[in-house]
Amino acid sequence: MNSTQRQLIVVTDLCELNGRICPLPAVPNALVSPGCNDQLKFGDHLELRRPDGTVTKVELQGLQWSSSGEEELFIELGPPVTKQDLPPGTTIWMVSGTQ
Numbered sequence: 001m002n003s004t005q006r007q008l009i010v011v012t013d014l015c016e017l018n019g020r021i022c023p024l025p026a027v028p029n030a031l032v033s034p035g036c037n038d039q040l041k042f043g044d045h046l047e048l049r050r051p052d053g054t055v056t057k058v059e060l061q062g063l064q065w066s067s068s069g070e071e072e073l074f075i076e077l078g079p080p081v082t083k084q085d086l087p088p089g090t091t092i093w094m095v096s097g098t099q
Contacts, residue, residue: 005047005095005096006031006094007092008027008031008046008075008094009023009091010089010090010092011087011091012025012088018062018076021077021078021086022064022074022075023077024074025072026066026072026074026075027040027072027074028071028072029073040063042060042062042063043060044060044094045060045094046058046059046094047092047093047095048086049091049093050087050090051088051089056085057095058077058081060077061078062076063076
């Protein structure tokens with residue numbers, strides 16, 4: 001298996017933007033686009049790794065720039081992801097590669 005994994009955030013809270021769930025905190029820009037071939041983008045495969053050890057694979061539904069003036073983006077997750085899928089302490093990982 002050839003894969004790349006990168007931890008993006010540890011969920012502390014949730015908000016909703018455009019009808020989608022957005023885990024907080026926002027992702028720092030340095031993790032969003034660390035290299036031209038490794039840029040986080042719509043449709044990327046993510047893993048939600050919960051504190052209880054369960055893992056759910058999801059697709060990134062969108063990215064939204066923070067209005068705080070910081071260079072960071074909010075991850076947007078749509079259905080079937082619910083707020084119950086993202087308890088505090090859940091880590092969100094970008095997972096790519098071939099199996």
